[in-house]
Amino acid sequence: MLDLLHSNEEAKVLAGGQSLTSLMKLRVASPQALVDINGLEELSYIREESGMIGIGALVRHDQLARDNLIRKHMPLLSDAAGVIADQQVRNRGTMGGSLAHADPAADLPTAFTAVNATVITASVNGSRSIEMGDFFRDYFTTSLGHDEIIKQVRVMIPTSKYGNAYQKLSKGHNDFAIVAVAVQLIVDKDQVCNSANVVLGGVAPTPVHARETEKLLKGSRLDNDVIERSAQKASEGLKPPSDIRASAEYRLKMARRLTQRTVTHSVQRIQGGA
Amino acid sequence: MAKECEITTTINGKRYQRRVEARRLLVDFLRDELGLTGTHIGCDTGHCGACTVMLNGVTVKSCLLFAVQANNATIKTIEGVADEGQLHPLQVAFLEQNALQCGYCTPGMILSSMFLLQRNANPNEEEIKRSIEGNLCRCTGYLNIVKAVKAASKASKKQT
Numbered sequence: 001m002l003d004l005l006h007s008n009e010e011a012k013v014l015a016g017g018q019s020l021t022s023l024m025k026l027r028v029a030s031p032q033a034l035v036d037i038n039g040l041e042e043l044s045y046i047r048e049e050s051g052m053i054g055i056g057a058l059v060r061h062d063q064l065a066r067d068n069l070i071r072k073h074m075p076l077l078s079d080a081a082g083v084i085a086d087q088q089v090r091n092r093g094t095m096g097g098s099l100a101h102a103d104p105a106a107d108l109p110t111a112f113t114a115v116n117a118t119v120i121t122a123s124v125n126g127s128r129s130i131e132m133g134d135f136f137r138d139y140f141t142t143s144l145g146h147d148e149i150i151k152q153v154r155v156m157i158p159t160s161k162y163g164n165a166y167q168k169l170s171k172g173h174n175d176f177a178i179v180a181v182a183v184q185l186i187v188d189k190d191q192v193c194n195s196a197n198v199v200l201g202g203v204a205p206t207p208v209h210a211r212e213t214e215k216l217l218k219g220s221r222l223d224n225d226v227i228e229r230s231a232q233k234a235s236e237g238l239k240p241p242s243d244i245r246a247s248a249e250y251r252l253k254m255a256r257r258l259t260q261r262t263v264t265h266s267v268q269r270i271q272g273g274a
Numbered sequence: 275m276a277k278e279c280e281i282t283t284t285i286n287g288k289r290y291q292r293r294v295e296a297r298r299l300l301v302d303f304l305r306d307e308l309g310l311t312g313t314h315i316g317c318d319t320g321h322c323g324a325c326t327v328m329l330n331g332v333t334v335k336s337c338l339l340f341a342v343q344a345n346n347a348t349i350k351t352i353e354g355v356a357d358e359g360q361l362h363p364l365q366v367a368f369l370e371q372n373a374l375q376c377g378y379c380t381p382g383m384i385l386s387s388m389f390l391l392q393r394n395a396n397p398n399e400e401e402i403k404r405s406i407e408g409n410l411c412r413c414t415g416y417l418n419i420v421k422a423v424k425a426a427s428k429a430s431k432k433q434t
Contacts, residue, residue: 017338021320022338026319086323086407087386088333089408092338174407
């Protein structure tokens with residue numbers, strides 16, 4: 001299979017096909033050949049491996065949304081996968097496909113960025129690992145080579161107390177995000193935040209960290225006042241697009257509001273809430 | 275470049291072996307080659323859900339799959355929902371609750387609702403609505419569709 005990809009530069013990988021097939025119908029994509037990887041059933045696992053969760057590339061969104069291990073350790077992934085499109089798409093679309101497609105308004109890229117996930121790839125030249133921060137390059141562009149597939153994504157389970165959450169604002173329950181926010185907060189034994197990831201989706205060509213928000217949260221006790229003040233910084237430096245879904249101004253405002261909500265939700269989860 | 279592949283697939287309990295063009299969509303294969311025209315084409319862009327079928331036990335949009343991907347698969351279409359002429363409780367409920375007007379979305383609605391009831395025999399209204407998010411009805415008949423799914427879940431419970 002990897003040989004096929006390697007020897008055919010114009011070939012595209014077909015996983016769930018919930019984006020690629022549509023793009024082909026619209027003649028936006030016209031690959032000379034498709035390499036269907038749905039037969040690689042060994043890539044459909046979700047398992048815990050030495051302090052990490054390993055997720056096979058062919059895990060379907062519905063599986064990711066409902067998996068008990070994910071719900072327990074990485075509920076933001078369950079949040080994100082559960083609001084992708086509709087049931088039929090979640091039954092077929094895959095995690096690896098969604099990341100490789102790199103739609104800036106998609107749910108999983110933003111969520112995986114907030115938990116510092118690592119992408120493990122495979123090609124005829126062997127395997128390499130790519131940090132999520134280096135994976136997305138631009139609109140629909142990743143650092144994957146043309147002959148390289150995603151094999152697995154790994155997510156570390158933090159060793160001290162943590163909480164994470166994903167929320168999106170969209171037209172209807174399950175459209176692409178106008179703005180999406182993914183958060184992971186880690187606290188020490190005194191409940192002081194020592195790591196804060198706040199990542200926004202739908203507002204830039206790739207998922208982006210709200211650095212000013214993260215700076216304010218880090219080193220603080222996570223009370224409502226800190227959350228509110230840090231959320232006000234979430235839109236700093238952003239130049240979101242105006243499009244059919246929302247104006248740039250609305251996106252900026254909602255980025256702040258949704259950040260406040262999602263950080264609050266993550267804090268509730270540190271404290272054991274759902 | 276019309277490359278053809280041989281596929282074997284089981285649809286509504288019947289085995290089919292056919293040569294198909296590699297680029298042929300599953301929905302076109304079902305309708306044009308097998309004559310199973312109960313699976314509808316609404317938008318042909320993966321939005322409307324009229325082409326929903328069960329593939330290996332889960333609902334998918336057959337306009338977003340190639341027929342060759344159904345090789346060795348088990349498929350259920352609307353034609354396979356009734357059991358030897360006996361309507362499925364969902365079909366009965368759709369009739370009784372007037373859950374269709376033009377009927378174009380109905381096969382997809384029934385399959386999506388079947389998938390819901392397989393997982394959750396007693397869904398609430400919110401769960402029913404979420405389960406048919408991927409199925410558009412343009413006669414604005416959602417109210418009665420939700421009622422019908424509720425009625426079917428009650429009817430199935432009485433039976434068992």
